[in-house]
Amino acid sequence: MRPLRLLVAEGNPPAMRERHAATSGQTPSVFYADVLGGLAEGLGLETRIDLCFPADEGANLPAGEDLAGYDGVAITGSGLNLWKAERESLAQVEFARAVFDSGLPFFGSCWGLQVAAVAAGGEVKLNPQGREIGVARSIRLTDAGRGHELHRGRLEVFDAPAIHSDEVATLPSEGATVTATNELCAVQAAEIRYGNGVFWGVQFHPEYTFTELGGILTRYTPIMMQEGFFRDTEEAAKYVADLVALDADPDRKDLAWRLGVAPSVLDPIVRRTELVNWLNLQVKPAASARGRA
Known part of the structure; x- marks a missing residue:
């Protein structure tokens, strides 16, 4: 069996991904690729994973490649906002339409879900209920x-x-099915069928570790203080420190209780259920059907 070939599309333009790496240690696309590679290995699948940067001016697929050479495409999160209709956002909408046209298995977390929905005719807006951050309940x-x-x-x-x-x-007028919801966000997960393709996506981040989440919250601390999530930087730093410590030792019952983190969220395989299912139930069968697995 040849390695599955996956393409991870970075949702952020250069300045945003560099800022992310400064606090988290990796860009979102590198982190996402590492997670997919580890999950595939756990399924007994060998992978080759490339990155692309559709938000960058003049950016294309890796040299000498086209979408037909891949077995699946995933889009990361992003600090962009689609309702601002910036060039970096609209370029990713066009990229998503190309992925739909290719018929490849397609997945996205957070921003990825939003981009796919807009590509298929839906609309993204600022949530009137405010930010959902940390753990979606x-x-x-x-x-x-x-x-x-x-x-x-x-x-x-x-x-x-x-x-x-x-x-x-x-939602797109046709082909969209909401599969998960909660009080703060009506579309927490969805399947979108558009053109030749099928997209599976989630508004949450199944790929995240608590350490990765802690790095993001460190960067967002000033905004979170303005929005009332933290009273001061000391409180924010304590919350982040607890997240990182829980990541290092998931058996810390005191931390899990204080943070309100359920056992299913602590288990990395359960937390990444949707990514595992996409690899095992979408990417692998599609590659096999094309005689490439």
Whole structure:
């Protein structure tokens, strides 16, 4: 069996991803690729993963490559906002349409879900209920989601790492199925069928570790103080330190209790259920059907 070839599209332009790496140690696309590679290895799958940067001026696929050479495409999160209609955002919408046209298995976290929804005719807006950050609570599978392979193995109600201020406000008029929701965000997960392709996506971040989340919250601390999540920098630093410590020792019952982190969120495989299912139930069968696995 030849290695599965995956393409991870970075959702951020250069300045944003460099700022992210300064606090988290890696750009989102490098981190995402590492997570996918580890999950694939756990499934007994060998992978080759490339990165691309559709937000960059003049950026294309890796030299000598085209979408037809890949077995699946994933889009990371981003600090951009689609409702601002900036060039960096619109370029990614066009990239998503090209992925849909290719018919490749397609996945996205947070920004990735939003980009795919807009590419298929939906709309993204600033969430009037405010930012969902840290851990998204009480995400509930819809009737369609309970039987959907995207969430195979999930509890009917679960929590997940998250950070977003925008939401999919209007779904594409055809081919969109909401598979998970919660009180703060109506579209927590969805399948979108458009053109030749099928997209699975989530508004939360199944890929995140608590250390990665802590790095992001460190960067967002001034905004979170303005929005009332933290009273001061000391409180923020303590919260982040607890997240990182829990990542290092998931058996710390005191930290899990204080942070309100459920056992299912502590288990990295359970936390990444949707990514595992995409690799195992979308990418692998599609590659096999094309005689490339």
